[in-house]
Amino acid sequence: MRPYLREKTSFSAAEIPEATAFEAGYLVSVNSGWRSIRPVIDTGRCVGCEQCYLYCPDGVISIQNGRPVIDYDFCKGCGICAKICKIGAIGTEAEHS
Amino acid sequence: MANPTAERLSRDEYFYGHKACAGCGGSLAVRAALKVLGQNAVSVLPAGCMSAVGFNFPQLCFSNNSIISTFAGTASMLTGIEAGLRARGYSDFTAVGFAGDGGTADIGIQALSGAIDRNDNIIYICYDNEAYMNTGIQKSGLTPFGARTTTTPAGANIHGNLRPKKNMFEIAAAHEIPYAATASVGYLPDFIRKVEKAAQIKGTKYIHVIAPCPTGWGIAPDETVEIAKEVVDCGLWYLAEYENGAFTLNHKPTNFTSVEAYLKKQGRFQHLDLDDIKTVIESRDKKWAYIEKNFTYK
Numbered sequence: 001m002r003p004y005l006r007e008k009t010s011f012s013a014a015e016i017p018e019a020t021a022f023e024a025g026y027l028v029s030v031n032s033g034w035r036s037i038r039p040v041i042d043t044g045r046c047v048g049c050e051q052c053y054l055y056c057p058d059g060v061i062s063i064q065n066g067r068p069v070i071d072y073d074f075c076k077g078c079g080i081c082a083k084i085c086k087i088g089a090i091g092t093e094a095e096h097s
Numbered sequence: 098m099a100n101p102t103a104e105r106l107s108r109d110e111y112f113y114g115h116k117a118c119a120g121c122g123g124s125l126a127v128r129a130a131l132k133v134l135g136q137n138a139v140s141v142l143p144a145g146c147m148s149a150v151g152f153n154f155p156q157l158c159f160s161n162n163s164i165i166s167t168f169a170g171t172a173s174m175l176t177g178i179e180a181g182l183r184a185r186g187y188s189d190f191t192a193v194g195f196a197g198d199g200g201t202a203d204i205g206i207q208a209l210s211g212a213i214d215r216n217d218n219i220i221y222i223c224y225d226n227e228a229y230m231n232t233g234i235q236k237s238g239l240t241p242f243g244a245r246t247t248t249t250p251a252g253a254n255i256h257g258n259l260r261p262k263k264n265m266f267e268i269a270a271a272h273e274i275p276y277a278a279t280a281s282v283g284y285l286p287d288f289i290r291k292v293e294k295a296a297q298i299k300g301t302k303y304i305h306v307i308a309p310c311p312t313g314w315g316i317a318p319d320e321t322v323e324i325a326k327e328v329v330d331c332g333l334w335y336l337a338e339y340e341n342g343a344f345t346l347n348h349k350p351t352n353f354t355s356v357e358a359y360l361k362k363q364g365r366f367q368h369l370d371l372d373d374i375k376t377v378i379e380s381r382d383k384k385w386a387y388i389e390k391n392f393t394y395k
Contacts, residue, residue: 024161
């Protein structure tokens with residue numbers, strides 16, 4: 001489980017907290033617009049060492065069937081995953097070509 | 098090919114969708130620590146980067162219970178949360194604080210000292226990015242010698258910050274705290290092991306983790322982890338623990354890598370001349386002579 005994007009753009013008065021407390025893990029906006037480069041995983045070369053998963057500051061890499069998958073909604077394109085990958089299975093490409 | 102460190106952690110994400118800069122070292126430290134402590138961690142964040150990027154109502158990026166404290170009050174709020182939950186009959190929780198270097202070494206040091214003195218059962222994690230990054234890179238007590246910040250600009254006569262970095266790890270240890278440790282996000286398995294260890298110890302725990310800031314340090318966003326590793330490899334930071342009244346060194350570089358290379362990779366040290374670099378190397382060697390004498394290495 002991880003926080004997920006809520007498809008909401010407006011709030012009713014009843015949903016706005018009266019005190020300074022609100023639901024944990026409530027996401028309404030993505031971070032994908034921040035990217036100038038996009039990491040791309042070559043799953044054929046990937047050996048499943050999970051270093052990219054471990055070192056991602058945003059936690060956007062999850063392991064599915066032993067291989068990493070990037071959540072592009074929240075990846076900011078920092079490139080740490082591409083650098084930490086010793087076998088070079090993560091490349092980067094320009095976000096807007 | 099399994100990753101032994103990743104295997105031990107929760108697969109859930111507790112710090113997700115935050116607005117930290119790309120490649121933020123502080124967010125990596127918070128994310129990793131919460132993956133160790135899990136859903137029942139109650140985190141306290143004072144004014145600083147991680148509260149600024151984590152709580153943008155209605156975008157709330159912590160999926161465990163989290164709260165913003167006053168700038169000076171991280172440790173005292175942790176004390177209150179721990180006592181309050183205990184009074185209400187809860188036992189399966191961890192009160193953990195994430196404060197920056199300014200919120201720890203300058204503004205929050207009194208509350209931290211008080212909490213250690215009372216030996217409250219809390220974990221205090223200082224993510225050290227070596228200046229007040231959230232407000233635009235002002236010098237803190239943990240800014241290293243020579244670093245250029247907006248309040249210690251580099252000019253012809255004065256080359257950035259004149260003062261060395263405050264030794265928070267040994268200040269915490271001097272309280273005879275049950276557990277204190279230093280770490281770096283460049284050596285993440287070591288940091289994770291220390292958080293795991295702290296979670297098992299009763300009393301106050303202090304972990305000081307170096308967390309580079311691409312924006313403030315003048316490095317590319319993808320260099321965060323490498324530079325956090327290099328600061329340890331060149332001897333300007335060290336991985337150690339304090340427990341049962343004794344210091345232990347966890348990692349001993351056989352040969353230090355070049356201090357000059359480490360400094361010159363960063364925008365904040367570009368102005369340093371050979372004399373300044375010599376001063377940095379001399380203070381490193383003095384520190385390591387002290388470590389050799391007072392720390393045991395296993």
